[in-house]
Each structure stands twice: as structure tokens, then as C-alpha cells.
Amino acid sequence: xxxxxxxxxxxxxxxxxxxxxxxxxxxxxxxxxxxxxxxxxxxxxxxxxxxxxxxxxxxxxxxxxxxxxxxxxxxxxxxxxxxxxxxxxxxxxxxxxxxxxxxxxxxxxxxxxxxxxxxxxxxxxxxxxxxxxxxxxxxxxxxxxxxxxxxxxxxxxxxxxxxxxxxxxxxxxxxxxxxxxxxxxxxxxxxxxxxxxxxxxxxxxxxxxxxxxxxxxxxxxxxxxxxxxxxxxxxxxxxxxxxxxxxxxxxxxxxxxxxxxxxxxxxxxxxxxxxxxxxxxxxxxxxxxxxxxxxxxxxxxxxxxxxxxxxxxxxxxxxxxxxxxxxxxxxxxxxxxxxxxxxxxxxxxxxxxxxxxxxxxxxxxxxxxxxxxxxxxxxxxxxxxxxxxxxxxxxxxxxxxxxxxxxxxxxxxxxxxxxxxxxxxxxxxxxxxxxxxxxxxxxxxxxxxxxxxxx
Amino acid sequence: xxxxxxxxxxxxxxxxxxxxxxxxxxxxxxxxxxxxxxxxxxxxxxxxxxxxxxxxxxxxxxxxxxxxxxxxxxxxxxxxxxxxxxxxxxxxxxxxxxxxxxxxxxxxxxxxxxxxxxxxxxxxxxxxxxxxxxxxxxxxxxxxxxxxxxxxxxxxxxxxxxxxxxxxxxxxxxxxxxxxxxxxxxxxxxxxxxxxxxxxxxxxxxxxxxxxxxxxxxxxxxxxxxxxxxxxxxxxxxxxxxxxxxxxxxxxxxxxxxxxxxxxxxxxxxxxxxxxxxxxxxxxxxxxxxxxxxxxxxxxxxxxxxxxxxxxxxxxxxxxxxxxxxxxxxxxxxxxxxxxxxxxxxxxxxxxxxxxxxxxxxxxxxxxxxxxxxxxxxxxxxxxxxxxxxxxxxxxxxxxxxxxxxxxxxxxxxxxxxxxxxxxxxxxxxxxxxxxxxxxxxxxxxxxxxxxxxx
Numbered sequence: 012x013x014x015x016x017x018x019x020x021x022x023x024x025x026x027x028x029x030x031x032x033x034x035x036x037x038x039x040x041x042x043x044x045x046x047x048x049x050x051x052x053x054x055x056x057x058x059x060x061x062x063x064x065x066x067x068x069x070x071x072x073x074x075x076x077x078x079x080x081x082x083x084x085x086x087x088x089x090x091x092x093x094x095x096x097x098x099x100x101x102x103x104x105x106x107x108x109x110x111x112x113x114x115x116x117x118x119x120x121x122x123x124x125x126x127x128x129x130x131x132x133x134x135x136x137x138x139x140x141x142x143x144x145x146x147x148x149x150x151x152x153x154x155x156x157x158x159x160x161x162x163x164x165x166x167x168x169x170x171x172x173x174x175x176x177x178x179x180x181x182x183x184x185x186x187x188x189x190x191x192x193x194x195x196x197x198x199x200x201x202x203x204x205x206x207x208x209x210x211x212x213x214x215x216x217x218x219x220x221x222x223x224x225x226x227x228x229x230x231x232x233x234x235x236x237x238x239x240x241x242x243x244x245x246x247x248x249x250x251x252x253x254x255x256x257x258x259x260x261x262x263x264x265x266x267x268x269x270x271x272x273x274x275x276x277x278x279x280x281x282x283x284x285x286x287x288x289x290x291x292x293x294x295x296x297x298x299x300x301x302x303x304x305x306x307x308x309x310x311x312x313x314x315x316x317x318x319x320x321x322x323x324x325x326x327x328x329x330x331x332x333x334x335x336x337x338x339x340x341x342x343x344x345x346x347x348x349x350x351x352x353x354x355x356x357x358x359x360x361x362x363x364x365x366x367x368x369x370x371x372x373x374x375x376x377x378x379x380x381x382x383x384x385x386x387x388x389x390x391x392x393x394x395x396x397x398x399x400x401x402x403x404x405x406x407x408x409x410x411x412x413x414x415x416x417x418x419x420x421x422x423x424x425x426x427x428x429x430x431x432x433x434x435x436x437x438x439x440x441x442x443x444x445x446x447x448x449x450x451x452x453x454x455x456x457x458x459x460x461x462x463x464x465x466x
Numbered sequence: 467x468x469x470x471x472x473x474x475x476x477x478x479x480x481x482x483x484x485x486x487x488x489x490x491x492x493x494x495x496x497x498x499x500x501x502x503x504x505x506x507x508x509x510x511x512x513x514x515x516x517x518x519x520x521x522x523x524x525x526x527x528x529x530x531x532x533x534x535x536x537x538x539x540x541x542x543x544x545x546x547x548x549x550x551x552x553x554x555x556x557x558x559x560x561x562x563x564x565x566x567x568x569x570x571x572x573x574x575x576x577x578x579x580x581x582x583x584x585x586x587x588x589x590x591x592x593x594x595x596x597x598x599x600x601x602x603x604x605x606x607x608x609x610x611x612x613x614x615x616x617x618x619x620x621x622x623x624x625x626x627x628x629x630x631x632x633x634x635x636x637x638x639x640x641x642x643x644x645x646x647x648x649x650x651x652x653x654x655x656x657x658x659x660x661x662x663x664x665x666x667x668x669x670x671x672x673x674x675x676x677x678x679x680x681x682x683x684x685x686x687x688x689x690x691x692x693x694x695x696x697x698x699x700x701x702x703x704x705x706x707x708x709x710x711x712x713x714x715x716x717x718x719x720x721x722x723x724x725x726x727x728x729x730x731x732x733x734x735x736x737x738x739x740x741x742x743x744x745x746x747x748x749x750x751x752x753x754x755x756x757x758x759x760x761x762x763x764x765x766x767x768x769x770x771x772x773x774x775x776x777x778x779x780x781x782x783x784x785x786x787x788x789x790x791x792x793x794x795x796x797x798x799x800x801x802x803x804x805x806x807x808x809x810x811x812x813x814x815x816x817x818x819x820x821x822x823x824x825x826x827x828x829x830x831x832x833x834x835x836x837x838x839x840x841x842x843x844x845x846x847x848x849x850x851x852x853x854x855x856x857x858x859x860x861x862x863x864x865x866x867x868x869x870x871x872x873x874x875x876x877x878x879x880x881x882x883x884x885x886x887x888x889x890x891x892x893x894x895x896x897x898x899x900x901x902x903x904x905x906x907x908x909x910x911x912x913x914x915x916x917x918x919x920x921x
Contacts (some may be wrong), residue, residue: 194541265539266661451734
């Protein structure tokens with residue numbers, strides 16, 4: 012029913028495909044199919060992405076409220092609320108919305124991130140107005156009684172138990188985040204700390220609902236075989252009737268201080284068979300970066316460790332054969348500061364230390380000597396190709412625009428992303444590595460079998 | 467003029483003497499000199515500690531508001547406000563209060579901690595009413611204009627620069643705290659993060675003043691050659707005229723999640739000549755502990771590393787001669803979770819790793835074999851003797867009661883501390899070590915010269 016989109020720092024290869032591989036609009040959107048972007052009278056932003064290839068439509072509503080918007084001590088309330096949105100309203104019984112989707116062969120889901128919470132359905136175009144009516148209804152009309160909230164809290168406690176407490180990787184990932192971010196709420200897990208989830212109650216839920224669930228804090232994305240004018244009419248008849256909520260102050264969260272130390276976070280557990288490490292740094296996000304810097308970090312992660320053509324993969328996995336996996340990942344899709352991560356796990360009798368040293372050496376090599384024009388060109392092509400693949404997928408496109416708009420971006424920025432990627436120079440890639448990947452302020456996580464000496 | 471009492475985690479030997487060595491009431495306070503404890507009509511708590519040995523009096527006001535009570539993103543406002551309390555009021559010009567103290571040969575100061583802010587003067591008994599009148603005046607009548615606040619913010623920025631930014635020890639200590647506490651505001655430095663101090667303004671100052679500076683959030687401590695009845699009369703004529711402030715909610719801060727990882731925090735700096743390490747754990751405080759547990763942790767720190775008779779000192783400094791310094795420290799004077807720390811620095815050609823291993827071995831030895839009755843007895847005697855020394859010092863006694871009452875304790879608990887220390891068993895000491903000092907959830911700090919491989 013619902014899915015927490017967190018960005019596991021340790022295992023980027025496990026990132027939810029929908030957002031990680033989702034990239035950007037086709038480089039040249041057909042001029043007769045322009046993306047429409049307008050605002051309803053009550054402040055709800057609307058994006059319509061024409062896609063005529065199949066008679067389906069992706070309908071999403073993104074709220075600009077995620078885990079980093081939670082009050083202190085109330086971790087998990089954003090995700091908890093995502094669950095509550097599937098309960099009954101004054102007009103529809105619990106489960107009625109999802110049943111309506113299933114009956115017409117559609118699918119629906121929802122997810123919560125640091126900066127947003129989103130709800131989506133994929134259905135036939137004829138059902139779009141019904142989806143909008145259901146979604147507009149639950150934006151304000153949920154029935155939030157203790158009888159609804161108590162049992163759902165148990166569901167979430169169970170979810171945290173099975174997804175986090177039972178997983179050494181997930182527990183380590185949480186404490187890496189809590190170590191990487193010293194002041195900003197990104198240090199707090201999206202699902203919430205167990206001891207705080209256990210205390211979430213009706214008052215917390217209603218306060219979160221009343222503060223954040225309103226048309227002027229929401230973005231509607233419709234992708235598919237639809238006309239913008241028709242979507243506008245449907246949106247006005249459904250969402251347009253929901254009154255504007257209170258004005259929200261700017262989303263200013265406590266920012267990170269300067270980091271001066273090198274940190275490590277180690278978890279040893281008998282369930283771990285192959286050790287692994289990850290090394291993370293704070294880095295700017297697309298929202299906070301100077302012009303071109305986030306794009307340079309994306310290409311740096313591509314060159315350094317983005318798939319089988321990357322330096323780390325070629326060196327550790329292919330040539331030396333010492334790593335079972337190794338790579339890099341830049342998380343720039345954040346309202347505030349993002350992060351850059353490298354990772355690896357040994358193969359056969361190789362030692363974890365050797366993997367880490369080999370990955371570090373690849374970083375140093377870029378800092379010292381930069382990247383070649385040839386590999387920059389090739390990485391741009393790979394990166395843009397993955398954008399084009401993503402733009403071929405309706406849901407990916409909807410996700411891409413939703414995530415960008417919910418973290419301070421604009422439709423125009425998303426459209427211009429490919430040309431900005433093309434403009435990155437080799438010097439900018441090297442500068443980004445130099446500026447952000449210093450080992451003296453890194454956070455390294457170690458996931459270890461119980462018996463190693465490092466424990 | 468003012469002093470930030472922070473608890474440096476790395477260098478417990480450097481703890482401000484007034485609060486670290488301050489301990490507890492004499493074991494048997496003279497029955498004709500009972501400590502008086504009462505509450506004024508406006509909610510201000512008063513403690514009077516008779517001390518007839520000299521014609522001096524220590525006058526303190528403690529506010530139950532410290533850095534952990536600051537709003538998110540406003541770090542440093544508690545300490546900033548301590549500075550502002552020395553500015554002008556509607557009735558007295560800036561500096562007039564301190565000048566009045568100096569003119570009669572007295573002394574005054576103030577300090578800010580995680581859980582409290584305190585102001586004190588030491589003067590002759592005749593001047594007590596004047597002190598009370600000044601202190602009651604600035605409790606509500608400060609003039610807080612931008613002209614006052616702007617220049618003082620510059621003073622604090624300079625203070626942070628010289629005390630923290632210029633000190634590798636202090637920078638490391640901050641990031642150790644930020645790593646040890648993942649969710650609780652004790653992770654934030656008392657003086658504040660620089661980027662947040664720079665933005666503190668008049669609105670923040672007034673909000674903090676109006677919320678926390680009121681008689682019903684304050685504790686008056688008077689120690690010296692005074693009669694309780696007379697102090698009550700003076701207090702009623704001065705503080706008693708200040709109207710009660712708004713009722714404050716319980717001081718509930720975000721609590722720590724379970725810790726599952728071993729963490730390290732390393733700072734390498736050319737100014738460091740001798741490397742050192744510290745290892746910290748979360749531990750209960752006197753306020754949060756089960757009965758007897760905090761006392762057992764105090765005796766554990768005494769046996770393990772409390773001075774020259776301790777195991778760590780005897781083993782590393784005296785017998786092996788490998789350490790220049792080494793010891794242990796329990797910080798139990800907290801409203802919420804406290805911490806336990808061991809530390810050491812090598813001597814001559816000894817390696818830091820060897821010092822850490824030797825300290826770890828002493829912890830393991832207590833976890834495995836416990837402590838002997840003889841050393842427990844001896845540690846109790848040393849601990850209680852230091853309490854008696856402290857009780858010989860008027861300011862120490864005043865500090866002790868103030869700190870206890872501002873962190874949830876009572877006068878009765880302070881008086882009964884010696885008997886509770888006496889009651890601790892060897893089994894409790896071992897249990898405390900076993901329960902809290904597991905290496906798999908420790909945070910180790912390394913302060914290193916720039917050139918070591920660990921950097």
C-alpha cells in the first residue's frame with residue numbers, strides 16, 4: 012500500500028528505480044506536445060506532461076512535506092500520515108479508493124521522502140476525473156479518530172521492525188545519516204525512530220494534516236494521453252473546490268555547521284557474510300548548488316562509479332578482480348544539502364581495507380589529474396541516454412517533475428537539465444572532486460561480519 | 467564577564483573546577499544549620515545554605531533554560547542571552563550592576579550549560595539585598611534593542627572564534643558530541659554553531675527572555691552567613707515583586723534512539739603535538755537513572771580512572787609508564803541522558819593505539835571480573851572525601867544545589883547522596899560497566915598531529 016522512499020546511503024545499487032534511474036525530459040520535447048504548468052486559484056500547482064503512446068495516464072499529487080518538515084521529537088509522522096491517507100474520509104470508506112483503482116485494472120501507491128510525500132495512480136484516461144475526485148477528497152476530509160490511528164501505528168511499528176530493525180544494512184544506514192548530518196533533520200530516518208513512532212498520536216496526525224495537506228502546498232502531475240486544457244477543467248472541478256490552506260513559512264531547516272572531522276560508523280552482525288563499506292560527504296543539491304556544480308557532481312559520480320564503464324568498476328571489478336561490487340552515487344535531489352557516496356565490497360579473499368584503499372586511490376587520481384575529455388564526453392552521453400530512457404517511461408517522467416518541483420526546482424530547470432549537463436567542463440568535474448571529496452571530513456560506514464577485529 | 471560551562475568530552479581534566487569537583491553536602495550537616503528550601507508566591511524556588519565561617523555570601527539565580535531548550539536552528543541563544551543580561555535595564559545602565567559588585571570588593575559572573583543558565587555574585591551579607599534588587603530587575607526589565615544586540619553578537623562570534631575555531635580540541639569535542647547524540651539537543655554546542663550565532667537577532671532574544679526568564683522558572687540559592695527567615699524577607703521584597711510568567715510545559719526533548727554502531731571521530735591538525743583519544747558512551751544521568759545506577763557509574767569512573775589511585779592511572783601512567791595522562795569521567799549532572807568517558811595520551815615513544823588498547827583492557831577487566839570490596843571501599847572514601855572538601859567551599863555548595871535543582875533533583879536528594887554512594891555494591895559497579903561500556907556502541911575521538919596515517 013505504501014512505500015517509504017529513503018535514499019539508502021550504503022547501498023545505492025538498491026535505490027528505488029523509480030527515482031534513481033528517473034532522470035529527465037527528452038532532450039528535445041516535440042514542440043506540439045509542450046509541458047503545461049499552471050496554478051489553480053487556490054494555489055495548487057499543476058504540471059501536464061503529454062504522452063500519447065498508450066491510453067494510460069499517471070496521476071500524482073506531491074505534498075511539499077516530508078520527514079525533514081516534522082516537528083522535533085515527532086519523527087515518522089510524515090510517513091505515518093502517508094498510511095493514514097488510505098483510511099476513510101467523510102465521503103468514502105477506508106479502502107474504497109484503492110478498490111476503485113483495482114477494479115479498472117489500475118495501480119496506486121504512495122511514498123514518503125525527506126522533502127515530500129506523494130500519492131499516485133496509473134489508470135485509463137477515462138478514470139482520471141474519478142482519481143482526482145478521490146484524491147481531492149482525502150486532501151481534507153480524512154476521519155482521524157483514535158480507532159483509525161492506533162491500529163495503523165502498530166502496522167508502522169511492524170514495518171520498521173521488518174525493514175529496519177531486522178536489517179543490519181538499514182540500521183547502519185540510519186546511523187551513517189545521523190553521523191553525516193550533525194544539525195540538519197536529514198539525519199533522522201524517514202520512517203522515524205522507533206521510540207518516537209511508538210508515541211505518535213491523533214494530535215500529531217491532525218497537526219501535520221492541517222499544516223501541510225492543502226492545495227497551496229501540493230503539486231498535481233498528470234502524464235499521459237491527455238490535453239492540458241481538459242486536465243485544467245477536471246482539476247478545477249475537483250481540487251479547485253478545496254479551500255486554500257494557511258500560508259506556510261519558507262522551508263528553512265537547521266543547516267549544517269562546517270565539518271572538521273573524519274568519522275567512521277561500524278556495525279558488526281552475525282547476519283553479515285560479506286563485509287562492505289561506504290564513504291559519504293556532504294555535497295550541494297541541485298537546489299543549493301552554484302550554477303553547474305550539481306551537474307558536475309552527477310558527471311563525477313558517473314565517471315567515478317556510475318556503472319560498468321566507470322573508473323572504479325573497471326579498476327576494482329574488471330581489472331583487479333578484487334571487488335564484488337563498487338561504485339559511486341550523487342544524491343542531488345534534495346531541498347537542502349545533498350550527499351556524495353562511494354562504496355564497495357570485496358570478492359573472494361580480498362580484504363575490505365584493500366577495496367577502500369583502491370576506491371580512495373581513484374578519487375585521488377581525479378583530484379590530482381582530473382578527467383579526460385574523452386571520458387567526460389562518454390559519461391555525458393551515458394548520462395543523457397539514461398535520461399532519454401527515463402523520459403520514455405511515463406511514470407518516471409511524472410516522478411522526475413514531481414520530485415524537482417517539490418524540492419524547489421521548476422519545470423524549466425528540468426527541461427534545461429540536458430543542456431546544462433552538456434555544458435560541464437573537465438575542470439568543473441575535477442574542482443567538484445577537490446572541493447567536496449576530502450577524506451578529512453568524510454563519513455565511512457563499515458558493515459562487518461561479527462568476528463572481525465574491527466568490531 | 468561571562469563563562470560558558472560546557473562539558474568538554476575529550477578533556478575531562480579541563481572541566482571547570484566549580485562544577486566537576488563540586489560534589490555534595492557534608493555527610494552530617496549540623497542540625498542547628500538546616501538548609502532551608504521554600505517557594506515564593508510567584509513560584510520562585512529558594513534554597514538557603516547557612517555557612518557562618520566567614521562574613522561573605524554567595525548569591526545565585528539559576529534559570530531552568532540552557533542550550534538544550536533552544537528552538538531548532540537557534541543554537542547559542544541561551545548563551546547569547548547570558549551576555550545580554552549584563553546590558554542595561556529600564557532602571558540601571560549597562561555595567562552598573564557589575565560596578566556595584568566591584569566597588570564593595572565582590573565578584574560576579576555567569577555561565578550557561580545544556581540545562582541551565584546561572585548568575586552569581588559573592589559579596590558581604592550587607593550587600594545581599596542590593597544584589598537581589600539588581601538581579602530581580604534584570605529578570606524582566608532588560609532593554610533589548612538592535613543597538614544592544616548587534617555589537618554583543620559580534621562579541622560572541624569573536625568568543626566562538628577564539629575558544630572553539632582556534633582550538634582543534636574544541637572542534638573535535640563538538641563533533642564528538644554531535645556524533646554521540648544522534649537525536650537529542652545535547653549534540654549541539656552550548657556556545658552555538660557559528661552559522662546560527664551569526665543570525666541570532668532581537669526577535670530570538672526577546673522570545674527566549676519572555677519564555678524562560680521568570681520567577682517560576684528560576685531558583686535562588688543563597689549560601690553564607692545569613693538566616694533563612696531574613697533571606698525570605700529580602701527575597702519577598704525583591705524577587706517577590708516580579709510577576710509569575712507563563713506556565714512552561716514539561717522539559718521534554720527529543721530522546722536518543724537505540725545505538726547500534728561503533729563510531730570514531732578524527733581530527734588531524736598541525737597544532738597538535740601529542741595525539742590523544744577519548745571514548746564515550748551514553749549513560750543515564752542522576753535524573754534518568756534507575757536507583758543506585760548513577761552512583762555506581764560515579765564509583766566506576768572513580769575506580770577506573772578517577773585520579774592517581776585509579777586502575778587506569780596506576781596501570782598506564784605509573785606501572786607501564788606509557789601514558790602522559792589517562793582517566794575516566796562520568797557526567798551524570800544532566801536533565802536527560804548523560805555520558806561516560808575514558809581518555810588517554812601517550813608518553814615518549816608510546817603509540818596512541820597501545821594507550822587505547824590498555825584502557826580498553828582495564829574496562830574489560832572490570833566487566834569480566836568486577837571490582838574488589840577493598841577498592842570499592844577506598845573509592846567511596848575518596849569520593850566522599852571530595853564531597854566533604856567541596857562542602858567546605860561556599861560557592862561549590864551553592865553550585866551543587868543549583869545544578870541539581872535545575873536538572874530535576876531536590877535538596878533532599880543532594881543531602882542523601884553520600885548515603886546512596888555508601889550503599890553501592892561491587893555487583894552494581896560491575897553491572898554498570900557491563901551495561902553501558904560496550905565497545906560496539908562507543909564513540910571514540912582521535913586528536914592527531916597532521917602527519918599521521920590515520921588522517
